[in-house]
Amino acid sequence: xxxxxxxxxxxxxxxxxxxxxxxxxxxxxxxxxxxxxxxxxxxxxxxxxxxxxxxxxxxxxxxxxxxxxxxxxxxxxxxxxxxxxxxxxxxxxxxxxxxxxxxxxxxxxxxxxxxxxxxxxxxxxxxxxxxxxxxxxxxxxxxxxxxxxxxxxxxxxxxxxxxxxxxxxxxxxxxxxxxxxxxxxxxxxxxxxxxxxxxxxxxxxxxxxxxxxxxxxxxxxxxxxxxxxxxxxxxxxxxxxxxxxxxxxxxxxxxxxxxxxxxxxxxxxxxxxxxxxxxxxxxxxxxxxxxxxxxxxxxxxxxxxxxxxxxxxxxxxxxxxxxxxxxxxxxxxxxxxxxxxxxxxxxxxxxxxxxxxxxxxxxxxxxxxxxxxxxxxxxxxxxxxxxxxxxxxxxxxxxxxxxxxxxxxxxxxxxxxxxxxxxxxxxxxxxxxxxxxxxxxxxxxxxxxxx
Amino acid sequence: xxxxxxxxxxxxxxxxxxxxxxxxxxxxxxxxxxxxxxxxxxxxxxxxxxxxxxxxxxxxxxxxxxxxxxxxxxxxxxxxxxxxxxxxxxxxxxxxxxxxxxxxxxxxxxxxxxxxxxxxxxxxxxxxxxxxxxxxxxxxxxxxxxxxxxxxxxxxxxxxxxxxxxxxxxxxxxxxxxxxxxxxxxxxxxxxxxxxxxxxxxxxxxxxxxxxxxxxxxxxxxxxxxxxxxxxxxxxxxxxxxxxxxxxxxxxxxxxxxxxxxxx
Numbered sequence: 001x002x003x004x005x006x007x008x009x010x011x012x013x014x015x016x017x018x019x020x021x022x023x024x025x026x027x028x029x030x031x032x033x034x035x036x037x038x039x040x041x042x043x044x045x046x047x048x049x050x051x052x053x054x055x056x057x058x059x060x061x062x063x064x065x066x067x068x069x070x071x072x073x074x075x076x077x078x079x080x081x082x083x084x085x086x087x088x089x090x091x092x093x094x095x096x097x098x099x100x101x102x103x104x105x106x107x108x109x110x111x112x113x114x115x116x117x118x119x120x121x122x123x124x125x126x127x128x129x130x131x132x133x134x135x136x137x138x139x140x141x142x143x144x145x146x147x148x149x150x151x152x153x154x155x156x157x158x159x160x161x162x163x164x165x166x167x168x169x170x171x172x173x174x175x176x177x178x179x180x181x182x183x184x185x186x187x188x189x190x191x192x193x194x195x196x197x198x199x200x201x202x203x204x205x206x207x208x209x210x211x212x213x214x215x216x217x218x219x220x221x222x223x224x225x226x227x228x229x230x231x232x233x234x235x236x237x238x239x240x241x242x243x244x245x246x247x248x249x250x251x252x253x254x255x256x257x258x259x260x261x262x263x264x265x266x267x268x269x270x271x272x273x274x275x276x277x278x279x280x281x282x283x284x285x286x287x288x289x290x291x292x293x294x295x296x297x298x299x300x301x302x303x304x305x306x307x308x309x310x311x312x313x314x315x316x317x318x319x320x321x322x323x324x325x326x327x328x329x330x331x332x333x334x335x336x337x338x339x340x341x342x343x344x345x346x347x348x349x350x351x352x353x354x355x356x357x358x359x360x361x362x363x364x365x366x367x368x369x370x371x372x373x374x375x376x377x378x379x380x381x382x383x384x385x386x387x388x389x390x391x392x393x394x395x396x397x398x399x400x401x402x403x404x405x406x407x408x409x410x411x412x413x414x415x416x417x418x419x420x421x422x423x424x425x426x427x428x429x430x431x432x433x434x435x436x437x438x439x440x441x442x443x444x445x446x447x448x449x450x451x
Numbered sequence: 452x453x454x455x456x457x458x459x460x461x462x463x464x465x466x467x468x469x470x471x472x473x474x475x476x477x478x479x480x481x482x483x484x485x486x487x488x489x490x491x492x493x494x495x496x497x498x499x500x501x502x503x504x505x506x507x508x509x510x511x512x513x514x515x516x517x518x519x520x521x522x523x524x525x526x527x528x529x530x531x532x533x534x535x536x537x538x539x540x541x542x543x544x545x546x547x548x549x550x551x552x553x554x555x556x557x558x559x560x561x562x563x564x565x566x567x568x569x570x571x572x573x574x575x576x577x578x579x580x581x582x583x584x585x586x587x588x589x590x591x592x593x594x595x596x597x598x599x600x601x602x603x604x605x606x607x608x609x610x611x612x613x614x615x616x617x618x619x620x621x622x623x624x625x626x627x628x629x630x631x632x633x634x635x636x637x638x639x640x641x642x643x644x645x646x647x648x649x650x651x652x653x654x655x656x657x658x659x660x661x662x663x664x665x666x667x668x669x670x671x672x673x674x675x676x677x678x679x680x681x682x683x684x685x686x687x688x689x690x691x692x693x694x695x696x697x698x699x700x701x702x703x704x705x706x707x708x709x710x711x712x713x714x715x
Contacts, residue, residue, distance in 0.1 A: 330558035331561075333558065336519065338574075338627075
């Protein structure tokens with residue numbers, strides 16, 4: 001008892017009483033913190049490395065898609081051969097097929113080779129003609145049909161070189177690999193070098209990659225993203241026009257007006273679940289409802305847009321509700337307190353304050369929709385489309401492709417030229433996403449500045 | 452309309468709001484029990500009482516701000532000028548135009564000072580021209596003793612003002628719609644003594660035009676600004692009467708205990 005009263009509480013034992021020396025406990029705590037910081041830093045470093053590696057692999061494989069090797073050939077367009085009727089009527093000129101134009105082109109190339117005094121041993125006529133892309137005659141024919149006045153003239157035609165010759169200048173094809181390749185011979189590559197020396201062959205920016213439609217397996221050099229970009233743009237318009245008003249209206253109703261009962265709880269849970277449903281399920285839904293039941297055309301941007309809208313809606317409603325919820329209740333009270341109706345308080349005060357958050361959610365939802373592939377496969381967007389869709393609104397019902405599906409499609413093809421195209425398409429997709437995100441940031445800044 | 456003289460003569464006796472057996476429930480929680488109170492016109496009435504005694508709840512019943520709480524239920528009768536404000540035909544929007552409110556925390560809209568004050572008159576269609584609106588804004592800001600401080604920066608955001616200025620802006624916003632009753636829920640709790648003094652002075656001036664009901668935790672404030680005081684305890688209105696009488700000669704022992712600091 002005397003002990004207890006003498007020292008009511010034993011003083012805690014300290015290793016060191018000086019502030020200048022760290023005791024063991026503090027040292028252990030500091031070490032733990034340093035370790036944790038190290039882990040965090042390592043995690044960031046790993047993530048950055050993965051990103052750099054990903055970007056490097058995409059850009060190194062995809063950037064060559066933006067360049068294309070062309071052979072400049074002086075072509076004499078013989079009217080007697082290409083316009084047998086002789087009346088310059090494009091409808092009748094169309095009788096001259098690509099086969100005829102192919103002959104014209106290969107003759108012209110042969111003449112150009114001879115004229116420049118290029119002699120390659122073991123190179124036959126067929127191999128010379130094989131330097132040109134199978135798409136080249138079709139392009140020449142299109143040019144002539146579009147402008148019949150060209151007939152009778154000698155023009156310098158920029159003919160696409162075949163994918164293997166193109167690959168030779170991008171490092172994909174070597175003289176060594178050509179000996180084992182049935183599609184190209186070393187002699188053809190020698191000829192390409194000779195043509196390049198004479199200035200007849202050059203590699204330049206490939207605008208066709210962004211404007212031309214897809215091409216068949218045998219001609220990767222002519223495959224472009226034109227229809228895919230257009231199709232994706234159409235779908236994004238459909239998604240934006242449908243999901244912004246529906247999503248925002250649904251969010252406002254659920255957040256501000258709906259009575260809090262078992263039904264709204266059920267709806268809430270299901271919206272959260274819908275956001276987690278695999279996107280391919282929406283594809284099956286779209287196939288069943290929009291194509292089989294409603295009878296909308298397959299492979300059309302309208303169906304793709306509708307399916308993506310279904311998929312995007314919960315992903316927009318959730319952040320929109322969060323943004324509405326984040327507006328302080330004092331603002332609602334203030335508005336109600338001066339006699340604003342519920343709707344006035346929402347539209348005059350709550351919505352403008354929530355707008356930056358809503359916009360961000362919207363753009364992220366759109367970006368997800370832009371990159372979505374699986375549901376589009378099921379509604380036939382994977383089809384091979386050569387015809388550009390018309391202008392909206394009727395164009396929304398024409399067959400089209402989509403950017404991510406085009407990537408998927410190209411990775412399925414045999415020719416190595418398509419690997420390059422697929423990576424190039426990914427770059428285009430990334431650029432679009434970057435543009436959308438930048439837009440989101442700019443819009444958000446503008447909305448925030450108003451206050 | 453009414454004769455000014457007769458109105459002045461009877462002003463102290465005119466009842467503006469009267470509650471009869473008012474009950475408020477939050478779900479199953481009986482928050483306000485059997486409150487009978489007469490709030491007089493052109494008078495400052497103070498509600499005092501310990502935290503959680505229901506004074507704010509009762510205040511919010513007077514302009515039906517409690518409607519925004521789904522579980523809240525009001526029984527009994529509360530009338531404004533003899534009309535039951537909980538009648539089915541009453542639109543709370545119209546009621547709140549007559550019974551304005553100032554909140555505990557200053558809550559200006561994140562808009563310009565001008566727009567803050569002009570918002571109420573705009574949505575109630577009180578003005579026909581920009582000039583009239585300008586006039587109302589100036590008059591309201593003058594009433595709130597804020598005009599001289601902000602007249603050169605009416606287009607700057609209201610959220611950029613100091614706390615005391617923001618609260619006076621909220622008062623200006625509330626008086627801009629020309630309410631008949633002004634409810635104030637601890638309007639000075641977030642303010643420093645100087646701003647508090649300004650707001651108290653303001654409340655005293657507002658009495659000439661409105662009936663003011665103020666909830667406060669400060670008994671000194673209640674004594675300074677109010678003519679009538681109601682003491683709430685555990686959801687009951689314990690005592691209601693002249694402020695002087697409540698503070699100097701309370702009838703109920705609970706009131707005396709609270710005022711002398713023994714409960715609350």
